[in-house]
Each structure stands twice: as structure tokens, then as C-alpha cells.
Amino acid sequence: MPNVSTNEFRSGLKLIIDGDPCSIIENEFVKPGKGQAFVRARFRNLRSGRVVERTFKSGESVEAADVLEVSLQYLYNDGDLFHFMDEQTFEQHAADAGAVGDASRWLKEQDVCAITLWNGTPIVVNPPNFVTLEITETEPGVRGDTASGATKPATVETGAVIKVPLFVEQGELVRIDTRTGEYVSRARE
């Protein structure tokens, strides 16, 4: 990738810092009275999510990161890698467990995920904010109990265990907020 001068720094710009792809959160021009001008920037490491701060001489060049945010459809897991497909080009991308992380709890075939590609390889996989999954295992429901607020554990088709209200039955579809991992409502396909 080409190098980018500090003069072109702006938030959202993707650069390689310490070998990892990072995104500029904010940058500031710093200049001691008579001396060299610097650019102080805060970055988010796109792999670890950690925030780092770095200073550059004004005009210094930094390697740009080939980072792309794309929407890809989840196809299947071959036991090792998770396979995704671009619905327009049918191009396929394989993500390892490190890139998928916790998203694997919610990945259902054909759902569309927001994926960060670095040099064409997925490094971050975000599931849809809401997914609809089938309950594969839970204690028999307590009919009519829609008011007590009590919950019970339930396993969904992806293997994740969530808390559901007592009235929810095995075989039913439920809507889940993947950001919190919480049950939202019953759902119909």
C-alpha cells in the first residue's frame, strides 16, 4: 500500500501501526514554540480493538492499510474456517476463529454480516444486530406465564445458550439482540 503523509491524516483513515491495521480516532497538530511540528494521533487497533497513541513528525509518511468494510453472507463452517460470500460477485472469503470471535455464537447460514477485510482477509466479523434463531433445547414451558418476568436457559440452533421467558417452547423461533446476547421477542419466520 502507498504511504500517507501526516498532512492527510483524518479520523477514519486506516494505517499500519506496529504491523497491525489501525484506524485514526483523532489527530492533533502539536508544535513546541520554535521547534519541529508533530502530529499526535490516537488509533484503534482493528484486530485487538485497543487504543494506541503515536506521534509523528509533521510531513512524515506512514504505510496505509488496505482495509475494507464489506457485507458478506455467511455460508458454512467447515470445522476450522468460517466461509462467507459476496452476494454480488459471489467471491468467497474464509475467516478464522480469531476473526470471528464471539460472533460465532450467532452465525446462521445466509445471514449477512459486516466484515472488515485487511488485504482481502477477514479480521473482524460482526453479526447482524438482530438474529432469528430456533430454540433447540429448553425446559417445557409454563403456559400463560407472560407476566412474572422469570427466565430459564435455552439453547439455540447455533449452540449459544440464552435466557428466555418461561413461556417460550422448544422449536420456537426467537429474536435476539447480538450486541447484548439478550432475548427480544418470539418470532415467526
Place this chain on the structure above:
Amino acid sequence: MSASFPPRRVVMRMHERASEPASGRAGCDWRPSAGIDALRLRARLLRAARAYFDAQGVMEVETPALGAATVTDPSIESLRANGRTGRSWYLQTSPEFAMKRLLAAGSGSIYQITRAFRDGERGRHHNIEFSILEWYRVGFDHHRLIDDVDALLDRILGSRPSSRLTFREAFLRHLDLDPLTATTVELHDACESRGFASRAASATRDECLDHLLAAAVQPALGPGRVYLLDFPASQAALARIRNGPPEVAERFELYIDGIEVANGYHELRDAGELHGRMRRDIETRRCGGRPAPAVDARLLAAHEAGLPACAGVAVGFDRLVMLAGGYRALREVLAFPEDAA
């Protein structure tokens, strides 16, 4: 911010932008970025500064903003203005050279409040054009000039205590590093442990010191007025160098609440030494493949004719207004900063 003036920064969402008429000026942001209260404060401080110098018998002068020559300092970039005849001028980066020619011509102590221009300087505490309050006191050294700066600040901002700290003491205190004797390895190590890959950036010794000053010393200076003085000889700019050991430049910077506000010198008078420093600046610029302006022949001639013994200082007036009003960014005290000018 002003209570009587609507805030300029209105959060605009994409759909609001899209609904604006394409040809209209409804979305054109014409309002000042400073509140009227901030502008009123600026006007009051300008009046107070002029009253101070008037009472001191220091004469106000005006010198050109467009000059045939400019500063050679490698860390300052000049802007140029082009005329129809093909002639071009530099926009002044400070009124220093013209004021020194007046001093050499026998003006006595003088001050000026003017606009200066520096290319590429843009940030929370920088704007491409800014107001400088610059003055020279004939017969003063930098210590007496610091007293003078303090008296001016007492007069226009109210009386406050101040302290003086040498550059060396400040580094020893806040970094446990002697800036005058530290090895290059020690300086690079200190930079790299503070987020600046100085070796990869092939930073010079002075660039390492600049980073450490900005990243570690400046934030540790604390609230109030601190005068940092006796800079390394390599950072003398146009200050006299006092023979050592250690050899130091009779230069000072004023920090208020950790923000640099003023830079002053016990002025270098020797024309040969001045010429030598300018040639070194030009050499540094050429090595870096950057534009290298010629030396200012008229300034050199004035030095040869004789600059009186004097000390001079430039105060960033916008920053002073910002600090006086408790604002956090220059754009809160500038009517129209660069992106709104």
C-alpha cells in the same frame, strides 16, 4: 461560550443536508466561530495592552505584512502572495526582521500588534494566520524582559504568581534526563517510550528534545505562568548564546496552564553570527529537499550598522485571549478561523 449568541456548531444530520435547496445559501455557515463575548474580551485586552505600552513609553509601530525576504528557520514555512506583474512577496511569519531594522535605525523601544502567517499550522492552538504582540526593549536582557512580560500580564489579566525554570531543570525534574548532556541513544529511548518512533523518523537531537518538551515536559508544568529559560544553544534561533559551561541560549518561553504563549530572546547582535545561523538553516532546508529562502540582506545590513543591545518577545495574542476567557480552542476566540474565513 456566549450566553447571548446562538452556538455555531449545530449538529447536522445527513438527511437535513440533503433537504437543503441545492442553489440556496441556507446551509452556508456564515456565523463567527467565536461568541461575541469572546470578541469583546479580545477588544478589551487589545486596549489594555496598548495602554500598558503607552504608559511605559514604548512606541507602537507598523511594518509591512508583505516582505521581499522571510525567515530561514527550518521549522517555519512562509506563505507567498503573487502580484499581477509577476512579483511575489512573502507574508510575514512575524514582524521581527522589520522591527529590528527600526531598532537599528534608532527607534528606541517599540511594540506592534499585527497579523502573522505560517503555512501548515492548523490545530486546536494553531491557525494559519494569527495575531502577534511583539515588542523590543532597548537595554534589557531576557530576565528584565520576563519582568516586563509579567507586568503586562498582571495589568491585562490580573495579578498572578509566576515561576522561572531553566530548560535543563525542567527536563531533569519531569523526565529525569539532562537535555544538554544526554546521549543520542538516551534521547531516542526516551522518545520511543513516549509514542514517537524517533529512530524510524530519523529525528535529530533537537527534534527529539522538541518531542519530549511537547509530550512530557509541557503537560507537567502545571497551572499558572511558568517561564522556561536558557534553551540549548542548538535551539538559540536569534537569541544570544552565553558561554558555558554549559553553553546555553538566552531565550525563554512562557507557558500559561501548560500552553506556550510567548517566545523571547536576549537578542543576538553580531551580524557575522546571524549570517552563519541563517546559512545553517538554509543548508538544513536544502538537505531536507525543502524550499530555502535567501537570507534577508536588509536585516543583515541593519545588524552590520548596529542593533542596539535589547531583548524582544512575541506573544501569541489569540492564545492569550483564549486563556484569559477560559476557552479551550483558538477557534473560540477567532472570529473566522481558517476553515471559515
